[in-house]
Amino acid sequence: MDALLMFVVILQIAHLSAENMFVQATSKVHIVYMGATKGDDPVATKKSHHELLSNYLGSKEAARSSILYSYKHGFSGFAARLTSSQAEEITNFPGVLQVIPNRIHKIYTTRSWDFLGLHQNKMSNLLTRSSQGEGIIIGVIDTGIWPESKSFSDEHMGSVPNLWRGICQPGEQFNSSNCNKKIIGARWFLKGLAEEMNISHHRATDTFDFLSPRDGNGHGTHTASTAAGSFVEAADVGSGLAAGLARGGAPLAQLAIYKACWGKLGTCTDADIMKAIDMAIHDRVDILSLSLGGNIPLSSYVDDATTIGFFHATAQGIIVVCAAGNDGPLSHTIVNTAPWLITVAASTIDRTFIVEIKLGNNQTLLGQSLETRKAHRGFSDLIYWESDDTSFGSLNATLVAGKIVLWFSKSNNHELLTASAEVRKAGGTGLIYIDSLNDLLNPCNSIPCATVDYQVGSEIIVYMRRARYPKAKLSIARTVIGKQAAPRVATFSSRGPSSITPQVLKPDIAAPGVDILAAFPAVDVKSKDEYRFMSGTSMACPHVAGVAALIKSVHPDWSPAAIRSALVTSASVFGNDGSYIKEGGLTTRPASPFDIGGGFVQPNAAADPGLIYDVSMDDYIQFLCSLGYSTRSISRLTKSEIQCKRDHSKGLNLNLPSITIPNLHQTTRVTRTVTNVGNIESVYMALVQAPAAGIAMEVEPQILRFNSSARVLSFNVTFTLMQHVWGEFEFGSLTWVGDLNHSVRIPIAVRVG
Ligand SMILES: *[C@@H]1O[C@H](CO)[C@@H](O)[C@H](O)[C@H]1NC(C)=O
Ligand SMILES: *[C@@H]1O[C@H](CO)[C@@H](O)[C@H](O)[C@H]1NC(C)=O
Ligand SMILES: *[C@@H]1O[C@H](CO)[C@@H](O)[C@H](O)[C@H]1NC(C)=O
Ligand SMILES: *[C@@H]1O[C@H](CO)[C@@H](O)[C@H](O)[C@H]1NC(C)=O
Ligand SMILES: *[C@@H]1O[C@H](CO)[C@@H](O)[C@H](O)[C@H]1NC(C)=O
Ligand SMILES: *[C@@H]1O[C@H](CO)[C@@H](O)[C@H](O)[C@H]1NC(C)=O
Ligand SMILES: CC(=O)N[C@H]1CO[C@H](CO)[C@@H](O)[C@@H]1O
Numbered sequence: 220m221d222a223l224l225m226f227v228v229i230l231q232i233a234h235l236s237a238e239n240m241f242v243q244a245t246s247k248v249h250i251v252y253m254g255a256t257k258g259d260d261p262v263a264t265k266k267s268h269h270e271l272l273s274n275y276l277g278s279k280e281a282a283r284s285s286i287l288y289s290y291k292h293g294f295s296g297f298a299a300r301l302t303s304s305q306a307e308e309i310t311n312f313p314g315v316l317q318v319i320p321n322r323i324h325k326i327y328t329t330r331s332w333d334f335l336g337l338h339q340n341k342m343s344n345l346l347t348r349s350s351q352g353e354g355i356i357i358g359v360i361d362t363g364i365w366p367e368s369k370s371f372s373d374e375h376m377g378s379v380p381n382l383w384r385g386i387c388q389p390g391e392q393f394n395s396s397n398c399n400k401k402i403i404g405a406r407w408f409l410k411g412l413a414e415e416m417n418i419s420h421h422r423a424t425d426t427f428d429f430l431s432p433r434d435g436n437g438h439g440t441h442t443a444s445t446a447a448g449s450f451v452e453a454a455d456v457g458s459g460l461a462a463g464l465a466r467g468g469a470p471l472a473q474l475a476i477y478k479a480c481w482g483k484l485g486t487c488t489d490a491d492i493m494k495a496i497d498m499a500i501h502d503r504v505d506i507l508s509l510s511l512g513g514n515i516p517l518s519s520y521v522d523d524a525t526t527i528g529f530f531h532a533t534a535q536g537i538i539v540v541c542a543a544g545n546d547g548p549l550s551h552t553i554v555n556t557a558p559w560l561i562t563v564a565a566s567t568i569d570r571t572f573i574v575e576i577k578l579g580n581n582q583t584l585l586g587q588s589l590e591t592r593k594a595h596r597g598f599s600d601l602i603y604w605e606s607d608d609t610s611f612g613s614l615n616a617t618l619v620a621g622k623i624v625l626w627f628s629k630s631n632n633h634e635l636l637t638a639s640a641e642v643r644k645a646g647g648t649g650l651i652y653i654d655s656l657n658d659l660l661n662p663c664n665s666i667p668c669a670t671v672d673y674q675v676g677s678e679i680i681v682y683m684r685r686a687r688y689p690k691a692k693l694s695i696a697r698t699v700i701g702k703q704a705a706p707r708v709a710t711f712s713s714r715g716p717s718s719i720t721p722q723v724l725k726p727d728i729a730a731p732g733v734d735i736l737a738a739f740p741a742v743d744v745k746s747k748d749e750y751r752f753m754s755g756t757s758m759a760c761p762h763v764a765g766v767a768a769l770i771k772s773v774h775p776d777w778s779p780a781a782i783r784s785a786l787v788t789s790a791s792v793f794g795n796d797g798s799y800i801k802e803g804g805l806t807t808r809p810a811s812p813f814d815i816g817g818g819f820v821q822p823n824a825a826a827d828p829g830l831i832y833d834v835s836m837d838d839y840i841q842f843l844c845s846l847g848y849s850t851r852s853i854s855r856l857t858k859s860e861i862q863c864k865r866d867h868s869k870g871l872n873l874n875l876p877s878i879t880i881p882n883l884h885q886t887t888r889v890t891r892t893v894t895n896v897g898n899i900e901s902v903y904m905a906l907v908q909a910p911a912a913g914i915a916m917e918v919e920p921q922i923l924r925f926n927s928s929a930r931v932l933s934f935n936v937t938f939t940l941m942q943h944v945w946g947e948f949e950f951g952s953l954t955w956v957g958d959l960n961h962s963v964r965i966p967i968a969v970r971v972g
Contacts, residue, residue, distance in 0.1 A: 246300035248287060248321035248414045248490050250524045253295040253314050254855025255531065261501075264291035271312060272299060287410040290493055293500030294531040298411060298490035316855055319524045321411055324492065326362065326438045326485030326511045327542040327757035352469025352768040353377055356403065357447050358504030358537075359761070360495045361439030361511070362485050363432045363478035364405060365740040366397040368440060369748045370448030373400035376471065385475050385502035390431020392744065397432075401449060405432035405476040406498055411490025412481055427481040437739045438485050439478065441753050442510045444738035446761035447472040447768065468765015468822075469772075475504050480511060487511055489524040496528040499537070505771055506538045508764035510757030512554040515546065517719045520843065521852045526557045530856060533559040534836050538771065538779040540764040542756035543726040544713030548803060550813060556717035556725045558873055559839055561767070561783045564713070564815055565732025565759040566706035567803075569795050572696040572734075574669040576651060578682050579690035586651065586669025588696045589752075593667045595692035599623045599648050603683060612641065620646035623667075623691050625679055627653045635670060639663035649693050651679065667693040704796045708814045709733045710803035712756055715813035716879065716948070716968070720846065722870045724877035724968060728786050729800075729815035730766075732759030766822045773826050774896075780834035780874075781894075787876040788832070788963045789825045790818030792952075811950050812966035817876065829961030830893040830903065832876040841866060842873040876965045878936060878953070882972025883914065885940055892933045893955065893963070895925040903957040905934075910951035910969040913942040918953065944971050 256264055268289045272282035287298040298321065301309065306318045354377065364371070378400060385404025387395045398405055409427060428435020448467030477495035480487035492511075499507055513525070520526050529539045541555035543564045555562050576584045579598055600622045604614060607629040614624070624642050635652050639662075642650045649667040653676035661670075671679070683689040709732055715725045735758040739751040763786065770782050777785070792815070794800045799809035800819060836857060843853045844863035854861050866872070871880060871889045880887050895901060903923040909916040917937045925932065936953060947970065954964040 246285070246302050248298055248411055248488070249301045249306045250298050250319045250321060250489055250493060251296050251309055251315055252317040252319060252524065252527060254316050255534070255858045256291060256293070256295045261291040264295050265289040268295075268297040271314070272297070275305075275309060275312070287414065287490055288494045290497040292497050293535055294497065294528070296493075298493065300414065316852060317521060317527075319489070319522060321415060321488050321490045322513055322524070323415065324480070324487040324489070324511050324513050324525070326436075326480055326487075327545045327760075328438055328485075328753050328755035352447060352472030352765065352772050354380060355469065355472045355506065355768040355772050356380065356383065356475055356504045357469070357472050357506045357508055357764055357768055358475040358477060358499040358502070359439060359443045359446060359508050360477045360479050360492060360499070361442050361509075362436035362480045363407065363429070363434035363439045364402060364443055364474070364476045365434045365440040365738065366393075366399075366402055367741065367744055368444065368738040370444035370467065370738040371399070371401045371474070372449050374449070376400035376449075376473065379403045379473070382503050385498075388432060391429045391433065393429065393431035393433045401447075401474060403473045403475060404502055405478070406495070407432050407478040408491035408494045409481065411488035411494075412486060414490075415488050432476050432478045434478070434740050436480070436483060436485050437751070438510070438753075438757060439476070439480070440740055441735075441737045441751065442508065442757060442761040443474050443476065445735060445758060446508050446764045447474050448738055468762050469768035472765070472768040472772075475499065475502055485511070492525050493528045496525070496532055500532055500535050504537060506540065506764050506767050507532055508540050508761050509555075510542045510755070510760045512542060512544055515544075515552060515554060515718065517554060517556065517717075519719060519848075520557055521848055529557060530559055530839070533779050534857065536779065538767050538782055540760055540767060542760040545711045545755055547712045547714050548710050550714045551716065551718045552713040553715045553717055553725050554713060556720060556723060558720070558723045558834070558842060558875060559779070561728065561763060561786065562726040562816070563756060563760045563763045564726040564729040565709040565711070565754070565756040566729045566800070566815070566819060567709060567733040568731045569703060569705035570698060570700045570734070571703050573699045574696050575694040576669055576671070576675075576679070577692050577694075578679065579686055579688070580682060582682065584671070584675050584678060586671040586675065588668050588670060589662050590665070590668050591695050591697075593665055594695040595623075595649060595667050598690035598692050601625060601679075601683060601689040601691045603627070603680065605629060606638070614641050614645045614647075616645040622647055623649035623651065623693070625651045625653070625676070625683070627676065635661040635663055635668070639666055639668055642666060649691075651691070651693070667695075669693055704794050704798070704801065706731070706794060706819050707801045708803040708810045709754070711754070712759075712803065712814070716881070720870065721881040722879050723873070723875065724812055724816060724879045724966060726814075727783060727816040728763060728790050728820050729818065730759040730762035730820045732756055732762075763820055766820055766825060769822060770826055777831070778833055778835075781831045784831040784833065784876040785825045785828040786820060787817035788830070788965060789821050789828050790816070791821050792818040811948070812877065812968050813948070817964065817966055827897070827961075828963060829895070829897040829901070829957050829959075830955055830963045831896055832874050832891060832965070833894050834874045838874060842870045845870045877967070878965065879968045880938060881970055883938055883940055883969050884972065886937060888935050888937045890933055890935050892931060893923065894931045897961055898958060899925065899927050899930075901925045901957050901961075903955040903961070903963070906954040906956050908951045908953075910949035910967055911944045913940065913944040914949065914969055914971075915939040915941050916951060916967075923955065938969055940971060946971065
């Protein structure tokens with residue numbers, strides 16, 4: 220449904236721009252990017268933007284009415300209404316690096332639902348002082364915030380940091396009293412989207428929800444509370460399901476809210492996101508969490524406005540954490556792939572809501588559901604129903620009344636929610652829904668119900684064929700923790716390799732993103748707290764932002780790349796059953812680095828990684844050089860002069876905590892450098908898992924000895940093709956095993972090309 224509506228919106232936009240081609244010379248929003256800020260004077264920077272445009276347009280007034288935003292804190296540039304020929308001309312102005320059309324982004328939730336009863340929480344506050352993240356500010360660029368939620372109570376919070384420069388920007392149903400020691404800042408950015416939608420600011424209420432930081436969508440409240448919600452123990456979440464799980468990753472971290480995504484769909488544009496990044500840099504957040512992204516295909520890094528914005532945020536020491544996207548399970552679907560980002564995939568957790576399905580032959584099978592009240596006392600007849608796009612809505616009441624429907628949908632557009640509504644309307648007494656994804660729970664309109672995967676679905680069909688009078692009964696759902704193999708990669712989670720830079724392994728890491736319970740807007744400001752389940756890489760991203768806050772509070776001087784390295788090298792590739800984390804869906808194939816990067820996030824281990832793979836901003840610049848970007852297009856990314864070194868490595872030597880070689884010919888050597896952050900005197904030994912039998916992998920040296928004068932050491936990894944391995948990526952790992960259980964593992968992907 221979401222996807223469909225999104226499509227309609229995009230169509231409308233496409234329609235508008237098509238119209239614009241005929242109504243000649245219509246202006247559209249463009250982002251004029253001018254590189255790193257020259258001095259540190261934002262007023263002068265803004266003035267230079269206006270001067271540039273007034274000179275070009277011929278008057279100050281014309282410039283003023285054309286400019287939507289000046290970007291002047293973290294980087295220099297502006298968003299303005301320009302015709303395409305104006306945009307082209309301005310590209311050639313001195314100081315202008317790129318002129319990029321404003322593009323649409325979306326939030327990354329797959330589905331969400333009302334789960335009646337969840338607002339009747341009985342809360343008890345189990346905030347413990349030992350929880351960390353104190354003093355760290357997480358900026359969330361999303362759909363805003365519902366400040367009344369108990370998750371944003373500031374009861375145990377420290378004071379607002381002295382260096383904080385943010386504000387609590389008022390607006391509709393939001394004023395300065397809505398900020399506190401938890402939500403220390405809130406701003407909203409709408410001009411870019413308003414322009415894109417061709418709707419004026421003032422008429423926008425219906426489409427754009429609250430004209431303020433207040434969240435009319437729910438996504439922003441959910442993600443913010445996942446990253447840094449206060450420790451609200453949901454001791455009894457209405458129905459008793461998922462008890463005790465509503466809490467943020469870093470409950471003592473502070474939140475800065477930047478609302479740049481709007482309406483029921485959570486649509487955002489570059490111009491607004493760029494301004495949010497610019498202000499987050501100005502305000503001095505430590506971490507940015509972005510559960511959003513553009514659509515594939517991706518643009519190159521220098522043509523992508525937000526990717527450039529993220530670069531500048533990283534240059535200011537801000538850790539930028541992004542969602543990987545929800546377009547899995549096909550490969551090359553990943554977004555937010557720049558090497559300066561932490562890109563997060565979604566996985567399941569070890570919690571399920573189990574329903575017992577008892578068949579007439581006394582066989583018991585298991586499904587899942589959220590229905591905690593309605594169960595069958597005795598058996599009912601079982602009938603089979605197959606739906607496709609045309610048959611929807613035609614369930615035959617004569618046939619269904621009093622029966623349980625085993626529903627198989629041949630269309631991707633049908634959901635449990637709509638199927639259960641139809642069964643209920645036709646007088647059915649229950650629903651067993653066969654779902655290929657089986658990642659996704661939904662409420663089912665208060666009839667006993669269960670979702671089952673294809674395997675269980677087939678078993679029921681076999682039983683129905685054999686039984687004369689097939690019957691079944693369903694139990695209520697109960698929470699089961701630790702009984703199913705977890706984590707498992709969520710089917711929807713977007714997969715690598717990156718379609719533009721396959722040599723940069725993405726995603727970096729996986730975190731919980733299926734059936735995550737977190738805060739949600741209530742019906743109105745006076746209503747009780749609401750908590751809801753949501754799924755998506757959107758939910759995985761703030762988990763990692765929270766963990767990054769924990770690490771940052773322990774190691775305030777670590778760079779964003781060091782913190783990413785700590786997360787990646789300590790992640791686990793094993794599930795709770797001791798075997799490799801599995802791919803999602805029906806396969807039992809082990810997850811590859813293109814599904815989960817380094818693995819599933821391990822917060823405790825990440826705080827003490829032993830060694831880190833650090834990356835400087837200059838390394839990123841050299842990486843862009845090695846990709847062949849023109850010096851002009853990257854020349855002003857930093858304040859200092861850029862000198863591209865002659866480098867034929869094609870970016871393979873960027874010091875990432877991973878190695879990906881998209882085309883191995885005969886021999887390829889890559890270099891990495893590790894910094895010891897554990898005991899000063901330590902010895903590490905290389906443990907090699909070659910990607911394939913036909914590919915020799917050699918590490919030189921094999922032992923790293925650190926001491927007070929040798930804190931940073933380099934090593935080479937050489938891959939040699941021994942026999943031809945055909946065309947697919949093969950996966951391995953390199954682990955430096957040191958003292959005190961330090962085991963520093965990086966994933967490796969090699970394709971023979
Ligand atoms: C903010 O809004 C609330 C509720 O409408 C009101 O009671 C309060 O006085 C306002 N505070 C400020 C500082 O305007
Ligand atoms: C199922 O179990 C019940 C009670 O244990 C028993 O009475 C019944 O005969 C069994 N039915 C079948 C088909 O085995
Ligand atoms: C529903 O099923 C009954 C019994 O098989 C049949 O007589 C009737 O025509 C069906 N109704 C429709 C609308 O298909
Ligand atoms: C550190 O190790 C290097 C190489 O093993 C050695 O040359 C150097 O003397 C050592 N320095 C100290 C202070 O132990
Ligand atoms: C890695 O290989 C390069 C040659 O490509 C060599 O100059 C360098 O010394 C090697 N480094 C190590 C640590 O062996
Ligand atoms: C190393 O790990 C083992 C098993 O997890 C644990 O029992 C032991 O205490 C750890 N040792 C250190 C020094 O942390
Ligand atoms: C409200 C608003 O901005 N409407 C504008 C939409 O676009 C058309 C043509 O591009 C203008 O004429 C409207 O004023």
